Amino acid sequence: QVQLQESGPGLVKPSETLSLTCTVSGASISSYYWSWIRQPPGEGLEWIGYIYYSGSTNYNPSLKSRVTMSTDTSKNQFSLKLSSVTAADTAVYYCARITGGYLGYWGQGILVTVSS
């Protein structure tokens, strides 16, 4: 069974870089595309971007200048970095597996709050 688990700091200071990791079990990250999605409290879903194990990426243009995604195939993990965060980046961050453009497997999500 495919499982994803997000990890990282739950509190980040304004202007700093948010860093999250998604650990995948039950599937090799070398076989699929992987994604990050976020959801501000009480709001809808926003696609941040996706990555293939080879390192090929595609980022949402609205966040592209601040986003970096990477993979670590030896650990079966992929990661997200979002720089220069503000309060508007406060959200639950989900990692998920892409199949043909839709998301069949999701992590449980991690709340990241941007505050000093």
Added chain:
Amino acid sequence: EIVMTQSPATLSVSPGERATLSCRATQSVSSNLAWYQQKPGQAPRLLIYGASTRATGIPARFSGSGSGTEFTLTISSLQSEDFAVYYCQQYNNWPWTFGQGTKVEIK
């Protein structure tokens, strides 16, 4: 960017009744549309992809239809566990985008 608009924002339905949720795209997304269900404190769960194909393990009371710019999710007979927020998502054009959600609540 393709904007997905869902209606209504909130749908009040009695258990056992039929629920019809709509999703409209600002330009054609062909059949590249998915539906998700999200309960409080949980991650979204994939219900439908390809506009009308149920994901593994999804009950037959959930059905999707439409193509192009107009899509519908129908829940034929609402069960207690179906009260949740539902999102549509297009994956025809990057950035893939979600609708703002329809909350299905108990009447």
